[in-house]
Amino acid sequence: xxxxxxxxxxxxxxxxxxxxxxxxxxxxxxxxxxxxxxxxxxxxxxxxxxxxxxxxxxxxxxxxxxxxxxxxxxxxxxxxxxxxxxxxxxxxxxxxxxxxxxxxxxxxxxxxxxxxxxxxxxxxxxxxxxxxxxxxxxxxxxxxxxxxxxxxxxxxxxxxxxxxxxxxxxxxxxxxxxxxxxxxxxxxxxxxxxxxxxxxxxxxxxxxxxxxxxxxxxxxxxxxxxxxxxxxxxxxxxxxxxxxxxxxxxxxxxxxxxxxxxxxxxxxxxxxxxxxxxxxxxxxxxxxxxxxxxxxxxxxxxxxxxxxxxxxxxxxxxxxxxxxxxxxxxxxxxxxxxxxxxxxxxxxxxxxxxxxxxxxxxxxxxxxxxxxxxxxxxxxxxxxxxxxxxxxxxxxxxxxxxxxxxxxxxxxxxxxxxxxxxxxxxxxxxxxxxxxxxxxxxxxxxxxxxxxxxxxxxxxxxxxxxxxx
Numbered sequence: 001x002x003x004x005x006x007x008x009x010x011x012x013x014x015x016x017x018x019x020x021x022x023x024x025x026x027x028x029x030x031x032x033x034x035x036x037x038x039x040x041x042x043x044x045x046x047x048x049x050x051x052x053x054x055x056x057x058x059x060x061x062x063x064x065x066x067x068x069x070x071x072x073x074x075x076x077x078x079x080x081x082x083x084x085x086x087x088x089x090x091x092x093x094x095x096x097x098x099x100x101x102x103x104x105x106x107x108x109x110x111x112x113x114x115x116x117x118x119x120x121x122x123x124x125x126x127x128x129x130x131x132x133x134x135x136x137x138x139x140x141x142x143x144x145x146x147x148x149x150x151x152x153x154x155x156x157x158x159x160x161x162x163x164x165x166x167x168x169x170x171x172x173x174x175x176x177x178x179x180x181x182x183x184x185x186x187x188x189x190x191x192x193x194x195x196x197x198x199x200x201x202x203x204x205x206x207x208x209x210x211x212x213x214x215x216x217x218x219x220x221x222x223x224x225x226x227x228x229x230x231x232x233x234x235x236x237x238x239x240x241x242x243x244x245x246x247x248x249x250x251x252x253x254x255x256x257x258x259x260x261x262x263x264x265x266x267x268x269x270x271x272x273x274x275x276x277x278x279x280x281x282x283x284x285x286x287x288x289x290x291x292x293x294x295x296x297x298x299x300x301x302x303x304x305x306x307x308x309x310x311x312x313x314x315x316x317x318x319x320x321x322x323x324x325x326x327x328x329x330x331x332x333x334x335x336x337x338x339x340x341x342x343x344x345x346x347x348x349x350x351x352x353x354x355x356x357x358x359x360x361x362x363x364x365x366x367x368x369x370x371x372x373x374x375x376x377x378x379x380x381x382x383x384x385x386x387x388x389x390x391x392x393x394x395x396x397x398x399x400x401x402x403x404x405x406x407x408x409x410x411x412x413x414x415x416x417x418x419x420x421x422x423x424x425x426x427x428x429x430x431x432x433x434x435x436x437x438x439x440x441x442x443x444x445x446x447x448x449x450x451x452x453x454x455x456x457x458x459x460x461x462x463x464x465x466x467x468x469x
Contacts, residue, residue, distance in 0.1 A: 034356060034398040037189065041181070042079045049075055049177055053170045066155055067166050070096060070148035071174065077144065078178045082186055083401060086143055089175035093168070095136050095143025100167045102131035103150035104160040120154050128154065189402050201225035204304040207234045207265065208290040211310070213338040215268060217370065217429075217461070218308035219276040220346065221334075224369035229279045230272060231302045232265045235290040258284050275344065292325025299331055311337035311462065327434055327464045332362065335434070335462040343459065346428040347372040350458075351379045352416060353433070356399040363431040363463045368405050370429065376406035378427070382416040389413075424458040434464035 030036050050072055057065055074096060077086050086092070106127035128150040136142045149167055156163045203218040215232060222228035236257040265282035272280045283302065287294055299307055312320035312335075319327075319335070326333045349367040353360040367377045379400055381392050389411050396409040412419050424430055 034189075034402065037186075038080055038082070041186075042076060045079055045177070045181065046072065046075050049174050053173065056170070057166075066152045066163065067149070067170055070099075070145040070152065070167075071170055073148065074143065074145035074171070075174050075178075078174070079181070082178075082182050083397070087178075087182075089179050091141050091143050092145075092178075093171045093175050094139065094141040095146040096149045096167050096171045097164065098135050098139065098141055099128075099132045099143070099146030099149035100153050100160075100164045102135055102146075103128035103153035104164065106131055106150070107154055107160070124154050125151055187401075201228045201306075202231070202302070202304040203229070203306045203308055204231045204233055204295065204299040204302060206290055206295050206307070206309050207232050207268075211338065211342070212268060213342050213459075214308060214310050214336050215272060216275075216344055217334075217336050217346070217459070218306075219272045219278050219280070220370040221306070221308070221366055223276045223278040229281070229304075230269070231298075231304055232269055232280065232282045233290075233295065233298055234261045234265055234282075234284050235287045235294070236261050236284060237286075237288065258286065290322075292322050292329075295326065296329050296331060304331070306332045306334065308334045308336055311335045311460065330466040332466045333434075333464040334366070335464070337460045337462075339457060339459050341459075343428060345372060346370045346459070348375055348427045349377050349429050349431065350420075350423065350427040351377060351431045352420060353379060353381050353396075353399065355381075356395050359433045359463060359465050360399055361402065362465055363433065363461075364399060364403055366461065366463060367429075367431050368403060374406070376408045378408045378410065380410035380412060380419070380423075382412050382414055382419050384413070384415075386413060421455060424456040427458050429459040429461055430456060431461045431463055434462050 031040060050068065053068070053071060057068075074092055077084075078089075078092060081087055103124070107121060107124040109127060110121045110124035129147055132146050132150040136146050153160055153163050201222055201224075203222045205215050205218045207215065215230065219230050222230050261284045262282055265284065269280035269282050272278065281302070283298060285294065285298065295307060295309070299305075307326055309323065309326060312323060314320050323333075323335050326335075349371045351360075351363045351367045353363065364377065364379060367379075371377050379396055381396060383389060383392050392411045393409070396411065400407040400409060414422075420430060420432075
C-alpha cells in the first residue's frame with residue numbers, strides 16, 4: 001500500500017512538473033512579444049522607481065511631494081514607449097526642469113506686476129504654460145510632463161528652488177534607471193528572451209534525396225554560434241540484410257550500403273567543416289525509409305534543436321506527409337527548397353511576416369545568420385488596405401528593433417504571393433512561415449498558393465517553430 005501511495009505521489013509530481021514547464025513556456029512566449037514586455041516593465045519599474053523617490057522624499061524635506069504627478073507620468077512615458085519621441089533621457093530631465101523654471105519665472109512676473117492674487121495665480125498659470133511651450137520648443141526639449149511641473153511649482157509657496165532641485169535629482173535618477181534598463185535589457189531582449197538566438201545551433205539534416213545545398217544552408221545557420229554543429233543523417237534500407245552476400249545479386253549488403261553512405265556523409269562533413277568552420281558529424285541508420293518519427297528521434301538523441309529538411313510536396317498537393325510529421329513536434333524545422341542554383345553562400349535575404357510573433361522572430365534570426373555580413377536583411381509585410389500601413393510599420397519596427405544588424409523594412413499593399421513572385425529575383429533566399437501559423441505569409445505555402453513556390457526565382461526557407469509542451 002505504501003508503495004502504491006509513493007507511485008501516485010511521484011506521478012502527481014511529474015504532472016506538476018510538466019504543468020510548470022508548460023506554464024513557464026507559455027509565459028516566455030507571452031513576454032517575447034514587445035508589447036507585453038513593455039506593459040510588464042511599466043507595471044514593475046514605474047511603481048518601484050516612484051517608491052524609491054518617495055523614500056527619498058520621506059528622508060529629506062528638500063524633496064516636495066508635488067513632483068510626484070509629473071514624475072510618475074513621465075516615467076510611464078519612458079518605459080511604455082522606449083523608442084518613442086519622448087523617450088530621450090536628456091529630453092525627459094531637461095523638459096521637466098525647464099517646465100519648473102518657466103513656472104517659477106511666470107509666478108515671479110505675475111507677482112511683480114500685481115497679478116499674483118488668489119490661492120493660485122491664473123496669470124502665473126497662463127504665463128507658465130506659455131513660457132514652457134516656447135522654451136521647450138526652442139530648446140528641442142518638448143516633454144508632456146514639463147507642463148505639469150510648470151503648473152505645480154505655483155503651489156510650492158516659497159520653496160520654488162527646492163522644488164526645481166528636487167525635479168532635477170528625481171528625474172535624473174529615473175533617467176539613469178531607464179537608460180540602464182533600455183541598454184542592458186530592452187535592446188538586448190533578443191539575447192535573453194528569444195529562443196532561436198541562443199538555441200538552434202545543433203542542426204540535423206536528413207540527407208535522403210537532399211542535395212548538398214540543403215546541408216550548406218544548415219551549416220550557414222549553425223556557424224553563427226560558437227557551439228554550432230551540423231549532423232548529417234542518412235538511412236540505408238534494412239531490407240539489404242535479407243540479401244545473400246555470397247550470391248551474385250547486384251544489391252550490396254546492409255554493411256556495404258552503410259559504409260558507402262557513411263563515406264559519402266563524412267566527405268561532405270569534412271567539406272562543410274572546412275568551408276563554414278563548424279563542427280559536423282555523420283549518422284547512418286538502418287530502416288525501411290527515412291520517416292519523420294525516425295528523424296525526430298535521431299534529432300533528440302543527437303541533442304539537435306533544429307531540423308533543416310529538403311522541401312517536398314505530396315503527390316496530390318500540399319506539403320508531404322514527411323514534412324507534416326516534422327512540423328508536428330517540439331523541434332524547430334526549416335523546409336528548404338533550392339531553386340536549382342547550388343549556392344554555398346546567401347548574399348541577400350527576404351523575410352515575409354505578418355506580425356512580430358515567435359515565428360517571425362525566428363525567421364529574422366535565421367536570415368541574419370545566413371545573410372552575407374554587412375548586407376541588410378529585408379523584412380516585409382503585406383496589407384490589404386492603406387489604413388493598416390501605420391500599424392504594419394510599427395509592427396516591423398518592433399520586430400527588427402530587437403536584433404542588431406542592418407535592416408530594410410517594406411510594407412506592401414498587395415497579396416503576399418504576388419509580392420514574393422515579383423521581388424524574389426532580387427534575393428538569394430526568401431523566408432516564410434509554415435502553414436501551421438495560418439498567417440498571410442504562411443498561407444503562401446498552403447494549397448493552392450503553395451504551388452507558386454516552384455515559380456520563385458530564389459531559394460525558399462519555410463520556418464516552423466516547434467510546439468513546446
